[in-house]
Amino acid sequence: MITPDRALQILRDEGCSEKVIAHCIAVSERAAEIAEKLSTTGKQVDVELVKIGGLLHDLGRCRTHGIDHAVIGAGIAMELGLDPLIVNIIRKHIGAGITIEEAKELGLPEDDYIPFTLEEKIVAHADNFTSGDTRVTMTQLVEKMKERRFTEESMARIIALAEEIGIY
Secondary structure, eight states: OOOHHHHHHHHHHTTOOHHHHHHHHHHHHHHHHHHHHHHTTTOOOOHHHHHHHHHHTTGGGGTOOSTTHHHHHHHHHHHTTOOHHHHHHHHTOSBTBOOHHHHHHHTOOSOOOOOOSHHHHHHHHHHHTEETTEEOOHHHHHHHHHHTTOOHHHHHHHHHHHHHHOOO
């Protein structure tokens, strides 16, 4: 596993803005808090993986701020030889994931981008509740989703993920 310093260096080397890096740090910190809390309840969670995945989840934003930043970021991570577990966190962090059908509609490679592992879910959840480097409430998150015209299915998945994780 790479170190947090190495993850930050990758973001800088790939050209991510300081604003994106600040967001990634905030998501990583929140994700690590969630992972640590869940581990005290007996859940098996790799806290270090969550920290690094949180730091690198928006790696693709060095190239685009479109929905495809997750796919692009995963590609960069693979080119860099990063752990496939990190690559999957990057690929699956958008909202509470994207179904194959939604991927097709969005012009993404046809694949299932729904977070599966607990670590993938934690990073996606922490990202959903972080705007810039600021934590948001469930009410603020729902308002943001409505403003951005999220589909009912997508909103329901995000809310279900929040309920599954149980920590806001």
